[in-house]
Amino acid sequence: MTAGGRGKRSRPPFVVVLLACLIALFSLLPLGYVAAMTVATGWDTAAALIFRPRVGQLLGNTLLLIVITVPLCVVLGVGGAWLVERTNLAGHKIWAIALAAPLAVPAFVNSYAWVSAIPQLSGIFSGVLIATLSYFPLVYIPAAATLSRLDPGLEQSAASLGLGPWRVFFRVVLPQLRLAMAGGALLVSLHLLSEYGAFAMIRFDTFTTAIMEQYRSTFNGTAGNMLASVLVFFCLVLLLAETRTRGNARYARIGSGTQGRATRLPLGGYHVPGQLALAGLTVLAFGIPLFYVLRWTIAGGAAIWAPDELLPALLQTLGYGVAGALATTLVAFPMAYLAVRHRGLFSRVLEASNYVTSSMPGIVVALAFVTIAIKAAPDLYQTTFLLVAAYVLLYLPRSLVNLRAGLAQAPKELDEAAQALGKPPLAAFLRVTLRLTAPAAAGGAALVFLGIVNELTATLLLSPNGTNTLATQFWSLSSEIDYAGAAPYALLMIVLSAPMTYLLFQQSKKAAGQ
The missing domain is CATH 1.10.3720.10 (MetI-like)
Known part of the structure; x- marks a missing residue:
């Protein structure tokens, strides 16, 4: 920015634009x-x-x-x-x-x-x-x-x-x-x-x-x-x-001064x-x-707590949850960066493509991946890669929204100051912006993890042979009217989801205050 008005708008890095475009095309599959x-x-x-x-x-x-x-x-x-x-x-x-x-x-x-x-x-x-x-x-x-x-x-x-x-x-x-x-x-x-x-x-x-x-x-x-x-x-x-x-x-409130505290209304007889x-x-x-x-x-x-069945399901759920959360957070970064640092019609269109796809039911995304994999890349059918890719498309906005909030709180002027002190652009981004964005990225990853733990339809259609997550194992047993056998899997899903739900509640409160 110059004293007399707006300075020349910087161009986004070509690599970031290319990655964002590829992600948008992938989202529209x-x-x-x-x-x-x-x-x-x-x-x-x-x-x-x-x-x-x-x-x-x-x-x-x-x-x-x-x-x-x-x-x-x-x-x-x-x-x-x-x-x-x-x-x-x-x-x-x-x-x-x-x-x-x-x-x-x-x-x-x-x-x-x-x-x-x-x-x-x-x-x-x-x-x-x-x-x-x-x-x-x-x-x-x-x-x-x-x-x-x-x-x-x-x-x-x-x-x-x-x-x-x-x-x-x-x-x-x-x-x-x-x-x-x-x-x-x-x-x-x-x-x-x-x-x-x-x-x-x-x-x-x-x-x-x-x-x-x-x-x-x-x-x-x-x-x-x-x-x-x-x-x-x-x-x-x-x-x-x-x-x-x-x-x-x-x-939003416009004007100077501190926002007052709302008076809690007395319920009286109610x-x-x-x-x-x-x-x-x-x-x-x-x-x-x-x-x-x-x-x-x-x-x-005690019979329903069979370690040889329960432990693999828990570990596979955790594995898919962590892998999906990390992959989704990484994929969301280019989109979030353009949306915050280089706002415009182009970045809004790219971002909208992700929301359109994430609104689709998991079964539609899974059917699309099954058909495309069988016709174009048979070796990918029923692989971990394909399942994680489906998770990325389904839950990308959860990470994207959090990353946008985190990047908005990390002004680009800090990057510029680091570069002025001799740091290369990439090093400045990693040491300054990425560190400031880390809490928001972790929050988004946690919400993606919550979604993956409880996901059923895409996992049923895309998971590799022999895969049993908590959700699919619960569904298999409950479909056989083995409600007692399904109970430990349901309980573990609730236990894993509870802290993520609390985090979602706290994140929403913070977002409302921005």
């Missing part, structure tokens, strides 16, 4: 696969397969699931966040963590627990029950983070004009939660589209369960590919809808109902899954 399969099928055949009663039934189930579940998650997430962050609720710090805890329980483990409690569970309302209890924290966490950082000045001004607490909430607070609600609703919707295990266990048909059935009956069948194309279409529609809902809105509501929600979403996992673990006795 699943989308290209779906488009190519649709074109190869031909319009007449594709239309016959898409516009048929079975697809109409799946469409009705999926839309009904989204239309009922997403509003419930928004109400529970925002309501819980408001009670925790803006009222004088006793024990609000404990409730803040308790409401995020259900994310540590994979949805298919939640389904396993509820089927243990009520074996007759099936159909749309059972799907809504399990999906709501599994995914409402995806709305709660960003809503709580936003509420904890909102400037109370607007609320105080509205109250001084005579508005009561409820009118202040609906007119002032709720509009400022639009970004959190839109983002959370998108995440819930995408999870509903991609979830397989939870709905298969209660015999509720969705696009993902139908695609898996088609894959098992007819490998790479045309009918399955057309279902995948419809599913991808819905994912893109949801992304567009969330973008339009979010718009260009930003809610205090006991509020406590009971949060206790009931926590018991249903976290207590019941944990209870039945522990119950089956105790019922199975």
Whole structure:
């Protein structure tokens, strides 16, 4: 920068641009696969397969699931966040963590627990029950983070004009939660589209369960590919809808001075109902899954803790989790660097390609990799490399978002100062920027690790022969109605996921304050 205005914008390193472009092209492989399969099928055949009663039934189930579940998650997430962050609720710090805890329980483990409690569970309302209890924290966490950082000045001004607490909430607070609600609703919707295990266990048909059935009956069948194309279409529609809902809105405090602390509203006679509501929600979403996992673990006795089966599954899960987390973090660096240090249309387009692919269900990404590997590189089929590559595409945004925040807190002027002291550009980056970005990179890697530990569909389709992760071994045993044998694997997944869920909650709070 010069004293008189902006200096000449520096060009990004060619190697970084090349890597980012290659990563973007790699990210678009699943989308290209779906488009190519649709074109190869031909319009007449594709239309016959898409516009048929079975697809109409799946469409009705999926839309009904989204239309009922997403509003419930928004109400529970925002309501819980408001009670925790803006009222004088006793024990609000404990409730803040308790409401995020259900994310540590994979949805298919939640389904396993509820089927243990009520074996007759099936159909749309059972799907809504399990999906709501599994995914409402995806709305709660960003809503709580936003509420904890909102400037109370607007609320105080509205109250001084005579508005009561409820009118202040609906007119002032709720509009400022639009970004959190839109983002959370998108995440819930995408999870509903991609979830397989939870709905298969209660015999509720969705696009993902139908695609898996088609894959098992007819490998790479045309009918399955057309279902995948419809599913991808819905994912893109949801992304567009969330973008339009979010718009260009930003809610930030402008002006000098220190932001005031929000006054916690007294609940009065609603205090006991509020406590009971949060206790009931926590018991249903976290207590019941944990209870039945522990119950089956105790019922199975020492025999279910077979080291020759459990230990390899744990080690392979940890191995894939660490390898996927490291690979995803490395791949995310060029994108994050361009997005922060060289902002512009080019970097935004490259970044968007990753979000489009990550929104696709794991089964679509896996089918794309299976087909491409068999046709173009048979030696890669059912290899660790291919599975880790799928993890990278599925979880890249988790690392990318954290790296962007970390790089934004490491000003490039520090690099320039190091270079002025005689350090080469690469050495300056490694010694200064990389060290400052390390905590954010570690946070992103932890979130990727959490996703990989609980991933099921891509692992089922892509893992090498003989691979048994905690998720796949749990699924194999629970599918055989060996609920006691599956319990240790479920328990270990919860134990591994719990600290990562807490980290996600803390990271969201920090991000809201930036």
